[in-house]
Amino acid sequence: METSQITSESVTEGHPDKLCDQISDHILDEYLRQDPDSRVAIECMISKNLLVIAGEVKSKAIVSIEEIARNTIVSVGYDNAVKGMNGHQCIIVKNINEQSADINQGVDIESRFCKKIGAGDQGVMYGFACNETASYLPLTVDLAHKLAKRLSEVRKNGTLSYLNPDGKTQVTVEYDEFNRPIGIQNITISAQHKDGVDQHKLIEDIVQNVIKPVIPKGLLKQSTSLLINPTGRFVIGGPLGDTGLTGRKIMVDTYGGIIPHGGGAFSGKDASKVDRTGAYMCRYVAKNIVAAGLADRCNISLTYTIGVENPTSIYLNTFDTEKVNKKLLYVMIKYIFDFSVKGMIESLNLKEPIFSKTSVYGHFKDNHNLPWERVDKANSLKAYVSQLYEKIGSA
Template sequence: MYLFTSESVSAGHPDKCADIIADSIVDRLLQRDPKSKVATETFLSGNHIIIGGEVKTTAATSDAFYKDIAREALHKIGYPESEGFERGETLYPDETDLHIYISEQSPDISIGVEKEDEEIGAGDQGIMFGYATSERDDYMPTALAYAREIRDVLYTYALEHPETFGVDLKTQVTIDYGTKENFDHCRPEKITQIVVAIPHNKDIPLQQVETLVKALIIDKVKFKEGHFDEAHVLFYINNTGRFVRHSPIADSGLTGRKVVCDTYGGYAPIGGGSQSSKDYSKVDRSALYAARWIAKHIVAAGLAEKALVQLAYVIAEPKPLSVTVDTQHTALSQFSDEVLSEKIASAFPLTPKWITGKFGLDRPSEDHFLYADVAAKGQVGYKEYPWEQLDALEWFEALNKA
């Protein structure tokens, strides 16, 4: 056996509530002023919500503006599940006590970010990683993908049946690759363990919860043939025996604490900062999208079985300091990783302005994408995201033919 495990959390998890509130603020401000600079953090504990940070915008704002965004976001997530849970067991958004501590962004940052030629300097220094693997058609690692799919099935059921389940849930999947060689070359074999924590109405016994959760997973999740055998999968469902009190009432939430769930589930390194709460000038967000776009193209073009891409920036400079490709000894082309890195760095500007324009990061909308929805689902791995489009595949495939 050679096992690897990844976890995922739903939109109702307290940390995700924080991310979604913060990114709902980003959405609203960019919709009113596409040049807004935003970096706000959110902390939830009990009935208290603190929103603090820095904003520069021409949009009209007030404490009431931010409070309305926060409460609307929590209602959209699914709180309160009043049919199945009493006060003290879940969060009631309209009864929360909100504290707003938002100041104007430092002009010292603006000096470097806002260039005379409309170029955008990086909003901070830092390193960002993109990753892709040939394990699946979406080029995402298997354990994380299944953890997300199970999460989505259970979260959808919870939204539709608030008398039974709450929306604050976590999932975890362990994959057996058989051997380290199989792991290195993207060949998962089977699921060995599934872990679920899902809040339930206190009148529903654990055995009934287990039966329903297993049935939903078996009936609704589209497992690849051979990956799931019910007789040989070990389930851990609400392993303490009871999970009634949930939401920020039971566990505090903070922006930026779920970056592994948001990206590659531990299969790849993470950078120096989270994506949620930040506008596109912050390369923690924009460069992560660009790095994923590059890595996905490398694998989709048949240049390697997997690819890890690192981008590094310094504040006030538009272009990255370094572009590094690591195919982790799975290269299928004639190019070394060094040469591939150089060719990509030469072909694509990878400045915040270029990344923003390519993916439309300054215009979140229902028709394009919303940062709050990205925060809820995951920063990468969904085909509808602009940075998941294989729109430069011909260029990458040409490298293989050169």
């Protein structure tokens, strides 16, 4: 039997890149809370005791950017320089400018008849879903996120109070020739900790309190390799040990490298930026196709051009798992879903301040009431198929 291995990683909320994503999205949410029509593109760079916040904004809102940034840093756990940063005292430099008028005229398109929204940039976006897990995510990235989230939980609830905020996880799953999971080949966890913690105790604590509560028993094998803090020490972490940037963890944010990525980051961008909105719409469509039982795996891709309201191309790939004709699927999604920028924003409620929920542990998850995670179109897709086959049968 031929087998294959797939690996995905995740990071905790204290990872420097994820810290920047959270700051960017909390700032975005506050702009949207005050002015839903805000145009925002905020990015951060963090290193040691310095945070730089830069970007372009067009909004009626008055936002205390520095206060939001400090509150976010402290809430993650960086309230002491020993941990990697002190959010109360760090240096913050801001460079926020108004959105380019050249871009704005292509985004807000007004005519005598209606107001349209053009894409805020060109690019390719991808979305994916599979029936491998309850979350419709690949097993590798689903487990990597759960391990990373569990690392933060045991730190915050005091179970492993010697942990500090930074951390990374990685999971390798072995699949059979039919793309079914056989078991876990490797789990790697790097957890920042206070100085003086015994390495053997840390390993045992992580196994008992992080790995075993998260990983299903049937997937852990005697041959599973567990690598925990493989360097033997992880005290210097967070912004003290590594520079962070908004939008650098794009594979962690999406599908763990299972499918292609258009390259555009998400965090800090309002919904006129199709890097974000198009990717959410692709996930929404793919998930509903799989939830409707029309395919086991589905990848949707959209292409947009700046200033143009509708996609220039729509791509569908079901990896030969489709239960109906692929041409029919393509016709259905164009009929049921609105891929215009305005249509995507309205159908997914993307003027609401919901984006800070996405900035850690993936942008695609079931338990945060995210509109693109709904499967409310699954019944419509199934009904459309039934009606079409009835017409064919009676013809």
